[in-house]
Amino acid sequence: MATCSKALLFTILGCFFVCSALTARELTDDSAMAARHEQWMSQYGRFYKDDAEKAQRFEVFKANVKFIESFNAAGNRKFWLGINQFADLTNAEFRATKTNKGFKPSPVKVPTRFRYENVSIDALPASIDWRTKGAVTPVKDQGQCGCCWAFSAVAATEGIVKISTGKLISLSEQELVDCDVHGEDQGCEGGLMDDAFNYPYTAADGMCKSGSNSAATIKGYEDVPANNEAALMKAVANQPVSVAVDGGDMTFQFYSGGVMTGSCGTDLDHGIAAIGYRKTSDGTKYWLMKNSWSTTWGENGYLRMAKDISDKRGMCGLAMEPSYPTK
Ligand SMILES: *[C@@H]1O[C@H](CO)[C@@H](O)[C@H](O)[C@H]1NC(C)=O
Secondary structure, three states: HHHHHHHHHHHHHHHHHHHHHHHHHHHHHHHHHHHHHHHHHOOOOOOOHHHHHHHHHHHHHHHHHHHHHHHHHHHOOOOOEEEOOOOOOHHHHHHHHHHHOOOOOOOOOOOOOOOOOOOOOHHOOOOOOOOOOOOOOOOOOOOOOOOOHHHHHHHHHHHHHHHHHHHOEEEEEEHHHHHHHHHOOHHOOOOHHHHOOOOOOOOOOOOOOOOHHOOOOEEEEOOOOOOOHHHHHHHHOOOEEEEEEOOOHHHOOOOEEEEEEOOOOOOOOOOEEEEEEEEEEOOOOEEEEOOOOOOOEEEEEEEEHHHHHOOOOOOOOOOOOOEEEEE
């Protein structure tokens, strides 16, 4: 009887200690998380209007950190996620500000000429990185404006301007956003990359100007044949290319490094630029992409995405609607 009571007491005590230990740990976790949130807020200069907003943002931050940590802990992937400037946004908010708004799905396209069609795949370099050829300007930040289409078109245009004139000029996306409202594109509310190629560009400090003052004129654009990564490779070997992707899922939101081989969809909602391709030391083929979410996202603002995957549409739909400016 006594033994029994003792056992019962130990069970209760044991439970008490385990339970209180857990509570204490949860509290420690929460205060550690709160400290991380504070640290993140100062790193990214984030302020909230009141305690209620801060508490709500903290919950989002905490959920995102948990998602990122459990994704990385799975340890069986070729890429990893990290806490970045989007850490206090829900995925729905992220999509609303960074992707969807800035992209208009393409209407039915009239096929254009593809000037690289007769280029032999075997004759292409094994790898290319347009940064090493001085054809890529520093990574930009589209900010709250959903004008990813403009950044994508501008990156490809900066590339062809450098290749054809020898001059690397940082061109103005703002110009495109401000001035192209008369055409098909609707400034910050979204646009179509191919239409962006029909606009003359000025250098990044320019104001709205007429075509004669523009820093760069391009003739037009051509589409890379759809769903054909070999054709995309021919184009990228010759110049940076605008690429549309499905950039809305959480693995894109928090991509931090490695070769993205995730399970993103193909609902094209974001524009980036393909500026090269290569293989990792373990033989994984990838596209090198320039994004416009500043250098705190991804690999200093860049992203590597799996190349030549079995789905013809490419990783996140990258092979569905590539296009490039012509000069
Ligand atoms: C590719 O070669 C074919 C056959 O010679 C030719 O008709 C076509 O115009 C060429 N394409 C380009 C873009 O030069």
